[in-house]
Structures are given as structure tokens and as C-alpha cells.
Amino acid sequence: MxxxxxxxxxxxxxxxxxxxxxxxxxxxxxxxxxxxxxxxxxxKAPEYNGLKKHPFIKTNVTVIRDANGIPHIDAGDSLSAYFALGYTIAQDRLFQMELQRRIGRGDLTELFGDKLLESDKFLKSLLLKKTAEEYANSEKHLYPGAWEELDAFLTGVNAFVEEGNFPIEYTILGTKPRPFNRIDAISFLFYMGFSFAEGIKTDSLYTILESELKDRNVHELFPRYDLEKGATILESQPGSPKLSSNSDSDRTLRNDSTWKARSEYSTNNISPQSGTDTIALRRLIDEVSNLILPIEPLEGSNSWLIAPSRSASGGAILANDPHIALSNPGAWYEAHIRFPGYENYGYFLSILPFPLIAHNKDKAWGLTMLEQDDVNLYSEIVSGDKVMEKGKWVPLQTYSDPILVKGKDPIPFEIKISSHGPIITEHIKGYMGKPVSLYWAHHHLPNPLLDVIYQMGRSTSFRELDSASSLIGAPGLNFSYADSKGNIAYYSVGRFPILKSGNSRKILDGSTGENDVIGYLPSSQNPKIINPKNGIIITANNMVTSQKLPGLGYPEGNWQPRDRFLRLADVLGRQDKWTLEDMASLQTDTVSSFAPRYLEIALPSLEKVKSRSAKQALGILKAWNFEHDLNSQGGAVYDVFFYLALKNIVIDELGEDKFKLYGDFAEYWNAYRGIIQNPDSKFWDDQNTKNTIETREDILIRSLEDTASYLEEHVSRSPSLWRWKNLYKIKHPHPLGVIPLIGKIFDIGPLPGPGGAEVVNNLKYKLMKEDWTATSGPSKRRVIDYGRFDESVTQLPIGNSGNLGSPFYGNLVKDYINGVHRKILFSEKSYSEGKYRLEFKPFLK
Known part of the structure; x- marks a missing residue:
């Protein structure tokens, strides 16, 4: 041919x-x-089969990876078990561990170069390494065994490092890992407890806007829960259709006089009037907003408990899905470990040996963020090496921590520290205002986090778990607990600071002592619910209580919007009995709880839209079932309308930059709800139009017209294609995803999927930046049913391995997108035939 x-x-x-x-x-x-x-x-693929001998091993250890890549570790003693766990996680997550320790220490510049210099300066200013050194090097620890097992874990990690087969990321960056140590692990553990972006940015922006918006009530933009009713953890749990009321919750809601009392804050705080101070605070916000951090801290979560009286199986049920920034690899490493006297199936931060979330045949626990306000900013008066405190000059403390630079000599770096905390503005390029210090409860209280999570894994009852977790100073957490005996319990941990006076939502004057923290609510008085009569306990980062706490008053916090809590409470209050399958399905629910009320207000005005495309959008909204599934037209129209209406309401007051910044906070959701329901709010008037005062109706009509135009431009000219899957995507970005050509190999996604902002399946996107790619969401999903223990289920977003050469790299992403749970393999019989089997034996000379 x-x-x-x-x-x-x-x-x-x-x-x-x-x-x-x-x-x-x-x-x-x-x-x-x-x-x-x-x-x-x-x-560079991990060796999952074979035999390893090491002098540290004392008894034989078997690591069986099941079909999904979950390791099941069985050892004859604890130290050998944790050595094997460290080695096993390093096989899958070594580069993630590298990033974790560098974030905790502020050593990113050494790996990535000068572009991460400002991030390192800020991280070092948080004093994570300093407090980790003080804690790790203490002569007395609550549980010495915790530190022995941490050392065993790190020995296992370093045994893998010594073998020299590093994942491809090290080759690309031209570096090799050094051995891991205690400070690496503890500094990152402390980092995960600090949700700095919310407190630093909200307090600064509140202060700026109060100065700039003379004819607007800035409090409307920062309402927290002042306008919310029926959505607090202690008072608002759902009853049963057979119960006339939930007798364990008085359901008393704050009335208008209470709201007014909470709003009358002391004026003893800084409200900068000069342009210099306002400009300086903007520089502070910009610095924090533009930080490049490969791993984000915890930010939200759902958790709920079903008592045996409300469970179809007759056993207690725990459902939990913590929300964290989406990433590749994911936040949690899933593993099952057992040795004589201990067994837990848990979810680990890769650099730590003890699970933060776990279960066994006796008990299960999950967590969400409490969101109490344990971060304040103080304006300081500094002269040389002294600071004004309570009207007197006192010496500033200092902490030296050089910045390691890739290919260059270290840069000297010193943090100055007042009695409130580190001064975080000194090293911000271009900052010319008053020095601002960061108060964080972690810096002022004992905070033995490693000892706590060690002891939680060994506790045998909710009282022991409560006792262990009560030692946490920061962060604030909501713990949910269920056990095989039928108990369910909720308890909040982390300390509530008590201010002498002042509004903790703004920057406070640090020179007089009048705005100082003068104590903390005793941990014994933190809110709790144990075996309530209604048989259900829900938490969704909502306000903990509407009542005053002794010595504290009304608790302050960066409470997340109430939408998820209300949806869960609504659904779980509809019937008496619930199954495991019901709970798994509810974890992927995409119904917007606010949409019915929003549209009830908006639709009468929207009947007046004029363009053909806006009328088509209106028709879609009228027919919508409030869900955000892949083919939902209503979900696409509603979310764009939601965004553009909010933009039209406040962009004229905030401007483009502050509008985008405002979108980083949970506050805007609560504020939006209040403004939408208040036709008299001054924010409805567009300041850019002269001689015209816009009404709520005017702005809503304009916004739907804008919505139709937006969808035509960004999705399709055909309304039949205005579907959620054509607008919204889910992505799991890798830190090296920004590298040209090969970077995208590491990213997983973007992929279309169900979910959205402030629905139960809370996959949130950057609304104000018009980025419809989800950046955070459920970091794992799990349902434990003690009436059907061996049928309990879970999900990981993408899989266990972060090694590109592993068969378990991204292997679970489709199940996550589609909401498919898999059975948890707890019994030895269920996983003993796993394809991959790695054995560790003592090295005998």
C-alpha cells in the first residue's frame, strides 16, 4: 500500500x-x-507492599490498605504502631507535611522564594513557633505518653525521609526534606486553631467604615446575630412531631430591647478620623487579604446527633462534616489504628499522630468551629522599645526568628510584643499608622492541644472526653459525641474572653487598660447539652446561646449564617425516626433555607421587570424548588440575582475593593438578610444617582435585569442553558498548580457538582469576586450509627494520597462530587484481604 x-x-x-x-x-x-x-x-510511587525492618520497631506491625487506600494498622505496642503510622502517612502526604511545618514556622520563603516573604513575616508575627517551642520544651506535660508517641510517629516519618524516595514536588522545586521534629508538628497544630482572617479583617473594616460612612448605620453591615431569632444551639434545637415543645430548651428569644442593649457599646475604642489612620488600616487589611498560604485554617462545619429514641436502628447516630478550604491533597488523612488497649478509626492532620475526629465501637466524636470571638486588635502607643499600657510606659518584649530565604542568607526578623500580643503592623510594607497588636487567647492561656487530643482518643465516656477537651484555650470548638450506650452530648470548648469595656468588633485603644481582657469564662460554664429530651442536637457554627453567660454577658462571635442550622432543624423536626441513609442523604442536601423568604419579598417587585430575558429569569425563579443540583436553572438564576442585588445595595457605599473584602466575611450574609427585610434601610439608595432616592423595589428590579444580562454574557444566550452546572464548579487546587505547563497536572477539577453557599452541602465560592468555583466545603463526611455500626459510612473529597504516583491519588473525587458515601471498614474481616500489605518487623542484629 x-x-x-x-x-x-x-x-x-x-x-x-x-x-x-x-x-x-x-x-x-x-x-x-x-x-x-x-x-x-x-x-517515586510509594511501596505499599513488602517488609520493612527498623531498630525502633519492638513488635510486628501490619499495614493493610483497603481498596480505597485507607490504611489499617495493627501493632503489638503503641510506639511501633505510631512509627508505622508516621511512615505510612509520609508515603502519601510527605509534601503536604512539608508545607504544614513551613506554615507553622513561617518558613515558606525558603521553599518558594521571595514571593512568599510577606506571608512568612505575618506567620512569624503570630508567634506560632514561639508558643510551640515553649509548649514542646516544657519540663512537665500532662500526659508524657503523648510526647513519646509523637516522637515515635516522627521517627517513622523520618525513616521514610531517610530512604530518599521523595514525591515529584521536591524534584520540581529542587530541594530535599530535612528531618521532622516536635516543633514542626506543634506549630502547625496551633496554626489550625487560628482563623485570623475573620477577626483581623472584620475589626479593621468595621473601624474604617465607621469613620467613612457618615450617613449610614455601619452596624447594619456587621450585625452578627443581633437581628437573628430561632437559630442558637442551646435554645433552638428541633423537637419531634410528637412533642408539644422541647422541654430541655426554653426557646426564649431576645426581644428588641435586648438587641438595643447589646448595641450600646462603650465608646472607649479607637475610631480613626484622620485619613492617615484609615489609609493605614486599609494597608493592614490588604496585607492579610493578599497572603499566599498553601493551607487554610478551619472555617466552618455541620454536625448533628440523633438519640436512640429518634433513630430507626435504636442506636445513637453522629453525622459530621467539617468545612475547610478545598485542596489537593485534602485536609484529612483517614486511617485506622489499633494496638493492645487502643483502637480508633480517625481523621488526622498529616503531621500529627492523633486524630482530631474519630470513632470506635464504644464512642464517636466530631467537631465544628465554635466561632466565639477570641481575637481582638489594639491600637498601641509605642516609643522606641516601650509601649504605653494603663497610662504608663513599659518595655516591649521581643522574639527573634530569622527568615530563611531560598538560595540566600537568612534575613534577621524580630517581633515586638505588648501585653496584648505581637505587634502585627511593624513589618507591613507601607504601613504608616498607629501600631496595632493582636490579642489572641492562645497567647495568654495554657493550651495543651497535643495532650488533649491524645487523651480524647483514650477517653471511655462523654464525661472523660469533656474533661479532656475542657483544657483547650483556643480555638473554640463545638464537640458532638455519641456512644454505644445511647448517649448523645454537645459541649463547647475554648475560652470566652471577658472585656473590661469596649466593642470587640472594632479596633480597641490599648493604652489605657479600659479595653483590656480581664478574664475568661470558666470552662465549666461553657454551654453544654447532654441527652436532651427532644433527642436531637445540631450545630452549624451558629450562635451558641441567646442568653447571658455568668460573668460574660451575651457571647460575642463570628457566627456563621443561620441558614444551614435552620435547614437541618427544619428537616430533622419533620419525623420521629431517622435512618443512617437519611442522614447520609441530608449531608448532601442543597436546599437554600433563605430563598423562600427572600423571594416572598422580591417577587412582587420583580413582576415589573421589562426585558424579555429578565421575564424569563423571573419565570425560572417562580418555578424553582430551592435546590442547587447540577441541572437547576433556579439555582443559577437565584445565586446570580442574590449576588447582584447585594452588589447594587452596597457597592456605592463600599467601593469595589472594600466590597470584595466584605465578601470574605460571614457578616455579609447576616447583614443582607436584615437589609432585604428592611425597606427603610438607607443602603437601598444609590449614592451614585443625583436627585433620586432608590427604593428596595428599584434595586431589586435593576438587579434582576442585571442578572439576565450577566447570565447571557457568562453562561449562554439561551435561558435553557442557565443551569447550575454551567456556572458553578468545584476545584481541589494543588500548591504547585500555578506552575506553567505542568502545574495543572496536580490540580483536580474544576468539575461541575451540586452544592453551594450556606446550604447543608456548603461548597462556598468567592461571591464578591464573581468566581463561581468552590474554594471551601466539607473536608470529609461521616455518619456513625451505633444501631448499625458496621454499616456506618464516610467520604473523603479526593482520596487519601497526595503522591501523584499513587493509585489512590484523586481516586475518590467522583464519589464526593456525586454524594456517594462508602462503608467504613472497621472489622478486621472487612479489610483483611486488602491488595496492599506492608509489614514492619524489629531489626535484630
């Missing part, structure tokens, strides 16, 4: 061999590089 084109190429190649040889090489180069890259990746 003849191929004329090939004959022609052959003739030309003979005439011009160098020219055509070059062309062939250029065309073949991408293919060649492809095979070289993936060959290198394959050479």
Missing part, C-alpha cells in the same frame, strides 16, 4: 535533513517530555 504524503516527506527529509529533523524533534518533544515526566512520577 502506497502513502504519497509519506513518500513526499521522505524525499524532502533526504534533501533537507537538518531542517526536517528539527521539525520532527520539536513535534516529538512534548511527547518525549510527557513520558519522561510520568516515568519519573512512577519511579
Amino acid at each position: 502506497n502513502f504519497p504524503i509519506l513518500d513526499s516527506i521522505s524525499k524532502q527529509f533526504k534533501k533537507h535533513p537538518f531542517v526536517y529533523g528539527g521539525v520532527v524533534f520539536i513535534l516529538a518533544l512534548p511527547v518525549l517530555l510527557h513520558f519522561i515526566f510520568w516515568g519519573l512520577v512512577a519511579s
Whole structure:
């Protein structure tokens, strides 16, 4: 058979061999590089089968990975077990562990270069490394065994490092890992407890806007729960259709006079009037907003408990899904570990040996963020090495922590510390205002987090778990507990600071002592619910209580919007008995609880829209079932309308930059709800139009017209294609995803999926930045049913391994997107036939 084109190429190649040889090489180069890259990746794949001998091992250890890549570790003693756990996690997550320790220490510049310099300066200013050193190097620890097992874990990690087969990220960056130590682990544990973005930015923005918006009530933009009713953890749990009331909750709600009392704050705080101070605070906000951090701290979560009286199986049920920034690899490493006297199936931060969330045959616990306000900002008066405190000059403390720079000499770096905390503005480029210090409860209280999570895993009852967790100073957490005996319990942990006076939502004057923290609510008085008569306990980062707490008053917090809590309470109050399958399905629920009320207000006005496309959008809203599934037209129209109405309400007051910043806070959701229901709010008037005062109706009509135009431009000219899947995506970004050409190999997504902002399946996007790609969401889902223990289920967003050469890299992403839970393999019989089996034995000389 003849191929004329090939004959022609052959003739030309003979005439011009160098020219055509070059062309062939250029065309073949991408293919060649492809095979070289993936060959290198394959050479770095973890060895999941085989035998390892090490002098640290005292008894035989078996690591069986099941079909989903979850390791089940069985050992004859605790130290050998934790050595194997450290080695096992390092096989899958070594580069993530590298990032974790560098974030905790503020050593990102050494790995990534100067572009991470400002991030390192800020991280070092948080004193995470300093407090980790003080804690780890203490001569007395509550539980010495915790530190022995941490050391065993790190020995296992370092045994893997010594073998020298590092994942491909190290090759790309041209570096190798050094051994891991205690400070690496503890500094990152402390980092995960600090949700700095919310407190620092909200307090600063509140202060700026109070100065700038002379004819607006800035409190409307920062209402927290002042306008909310029926959505607090202690008072608002759902009853049963057979119960006339929930006798364990008085359901008393704050009335208008209470709201007024809470709003009358002391004026003893800084409200900068000068342009210099306002500009300086903007610089502080910009600095925090633009930090490059490969791993974000915890930010939200859902959790609920079903008592045996409300469970179809007759056993207590725990459902929990913590919300964290989406990433590759994911936040949690799932593993099952047992040795004589201990067994837990848990979810680990890769750099730590003890699970933060776990269960066994006797008990299960989950967590959400409490969101109490344990962060304040103070304006300081500094002169040289002294600071004004309570009207007197006192010396500033200092802490030196040089910044390590890739390929260069270390940069000297010193943090100045007042009695309130580290001064965080001194090293911000271009900051010219008053020094601002950061008060964080973690800096002022004992905070033995490692000892606590160690002891939680060994506790045998909710009282022991409560006793262990009550030692946490920060962060604030909601613990949910269920056990095989039928108990369910909720308790909040973390301390509530008590201010002498002042509004903790704004920057406080640090010079007089009048705004200082003068104590903390005793942990014994933190809110709790134990075995309530109604048989259900829900938490969703909502306000903990509407009542005053002794010595504290009304608790302050960065409470998340009440939408998820209300949806869960509504559903769980509809019937008496619930199954495991019901609870798993509810975890992926996408109904907007606010949408019915919002549309009830908006639809009468929207009948007046004029354009054909806006009328089509109106028709879609009228027919919508309030869900955000893949093919939902209503979900797409509603969320764009929600966004553009909010933008039209406040963009004229805030401006583009502050509007985008405001979208980073939970506050805007609560504020929006209040403004929508208040036709007399001054924010409805558009300040950009002269001689016209816009009404709520005017802005809503404009916003739906804008919505139709937006969807036509960004989705399709055809309304039939205005579907959620064509607007909204879910992405799990890798830290190296920004590298040209090969970076996208590491990212997983973007992929279309159900979910949205402030629905139970809370996959949130950057609304004010018009980025419809979800950036945070459930970091794992789990339902434990003690009436059907062996049928309990879970999900991981993408899988257990972060090693590109592993068969478990991204293997679970489709199940996560589609809301498919998998059975938890707890019994030895269920996983003993796993394909991958790695054994550790003592090294005998």
C-alpha cells in the first residue's frame, strides 16, 4: 500500500535533513517530555507492599490498605504502631507535611522564594513557633505518653525521609526534606486553631467604615446575630412531631430591647478620623487579604446527633462534616489504628499522630468551629522599645526568628510584643499608622492541644472526653459525641474572653487598660447539652446561646449564617425516626433555607421587570424548588440575582475593593438578610444617582435585569442553558498548580457538582469576586450509627494520597462530587484481604 504524503516527506527529509529533523524533534518533544515526566512520577510511587525492618520497631506491625487506600494498622505496642503510622502517612502526604511545618514556622520563603516573604513575616508575627517551642520544651506535660508517641510517629516519618524516595514536588522545586521534629508538628497544630482572617479583617473594616460612612448605620453591615431569632444551639434545637415543645430548651428569644442593649457599646475604642489612620488600616487589611498560604485554617462545619429514641436502628447516630478550604491533597488523612488497649478509626492532620475526629465501637466524636470571638486588635502607643499600657510606659518584649530565604542568607526578623500580643503592623510594607497588636487567647492561656487530643482518643465516656477537651484555650470548638450506650452530648470548648469595656468588633485603644481582657469564662460554664429530651442536637457554627453567660454577658462571635442550622432543624423536626441513609442523604442536601423568604419579598417587585430575558429569569425563579443540583436553572438564576442585588445595595457605599473584602466575611450574609427585610434601610439608595432616592423595589428590579444580562454574557444566550452546572464548579487546587505547563497536572477539577453557599452541602465560592468555583466545603463526611455500626459510612473529597504516583491519588473525587458515601471498614474481616500489605518487623542484629 502506497502513502504519497509519506513518500513526499521522505524525499524532502533526504534533501533537507537538518531542517526536517528539527521539525520532527520539536513535534516529538512534548511527547518525549510527557513520558519522561510520568516515568519519573512512577519511579517515586510509594511501596505499599513488602517488609520493612527498623531498630525502633519492638513488635510486628501490619499495614493493610483497603481498596480505597485507607490504611489499617495493627501493632503489638503503641510506639511501633505510631512509627508505622508516621511512615505510612509520609508515603502519601510527605509534601503536604512539608508545607504544614513551613506554615507553622513561617518558613515558606525558603521553599518558594521571595514571593512568599510577606506571608512568612505575618506567620512569624503570630508567634506560632514561639508558643510551640515553649509548649514542646516544657519540663512537665500532662500526659508524657503523648510526647513519646509523637516522637515515635516522627521517627517513622523520618525513616521514610531517610530512604530518599521523595514525591515529584521536591524534584520540581529542587530541594530535599530535612528531618521532622516536635516543633514542626506543634506549630502547625496551633496554626489550625487560628482563623485570623475573620477577626483581623472584620475589626479593621468595621473601624474604617465607621469613620467613612457618615450617613449610614455601619452596624447594619456587621450585625452578627443581633437581628437573628430561632437559630442558637442551646435554645433552638428541633423537637419531634410528637412533642408539644422541647422541654430541655426554653426557646426564649431576645426581644428588641435586648438587641438595643447589646448595641450600646462603650465608646472607649479607637475610631480613626484622620485619613492617615484609615489609609493605614486599609494597608493592614490588604496585607492579610493578599497572603499566599498553601493551607487554610478551619472555617466552618455541620454536625448533628440523633438519640436512640429518634433513630430507626435504636442506636445513637453522629453525622459530621467539617468545612475547610478545598485542596489537593485534602485536609484529612483517614486511617485506622489499633494496638493492645487502643483502637480508633480517625481523621488526622498529616503531621500529627492523633486524630482530631474519630470513632470506635464504644464512642464517636466530631467537631465544628465554635466561632466565639477570641481575637481582638489594639491600637498601641509605642516609643522606641516601650509601649504605653494603663497610662504608663513599659518595655516591649521581643522574639527573634530569622527568615530563611531560598538560595540566600537568612534575613534577621524580630517581633515586638505588648501585653496584648505581637505587634502585627511593624513589618507591613507601607504601613504608616498607629501600631496595632493582636490579642489572641492562645497567647495568654495554657493550651495543651497535643495532650488533649491524645487523651480524647483514650477517653471511655462523654464525661472523660469533656474533661479532656475542657483544657483547650483556643480555638473554640463545638464537640458532638455519641456512644454505644445511647448517649448523645454537645459541649463547647475554648475560652470566652471577658472585656473590661469596649466593642470587640472594632479596633480597641490599648493604652489605657479600659479595653483590656480581664478574664475568661470558666470552662465549666461553657454551654453544654447532654441527652436532651427532644433527642436531637445540631450545630452549624451558629450562635451558641441567646442568653447571658455568668460573668460574660451575651457571647460575642463570628457566627456563621443561620441558614444551614435552620435547614437541618427544619428537616430533622419533620419525623420521629431517622435512618443512617437519611442522614447520609441530608449531608448532601442543597436546599437554600433563605430563598423562600427572600423571594416572598422580591417577587412582587420583580413582576415589573421589562426585558424579555429578565421575564424569563423571573419565570425560572417562580418555578424553582430551592435546590442547587447540577441541572437547576433556579439555582443559577437565584445565586446570580442574590449576588447582584447585594452588589447594587452596597457597592456605592463600599467601593469595589472594600466590597470584595466584605465578601470574605460571614457578616455579609447576616447583614443582607436584615437589609432585604428592611425597606427603610438607607443602603437601598444609590449614592451614585443625583436627585433620586432608590427604593428596595428599584434595586431589586435593576438587579434582576442585571442578572439576565450577566447570565447571557457568562453562561449562554439561551435561558435553557442557565443551569447550575454551567456556572458553578468545584476545584481541589494543588500548591504547585500555578506552575506553567505542568502545574495543572496536580490540580483536580474544576468539575461541575451540586452544592453551594450556606446550604447543608456548603461548597462556598468567592461571591464578591464573581468566581463561581468552590474554594471551601466539607473536608470529609461521616455518619456513625451505633444501631448499625458496621454499616456506618464516610467520604473523603479526593482520596487519601497526595503522591501523584499513587493509585489512590484523586481516586475518590467522583464519589464526593456525586454524594456517594462508602462503608467504613472497621472489622478486621472487612479489610483483611486488602491488595496492599506492608509489614514492619524489629531489626535484630
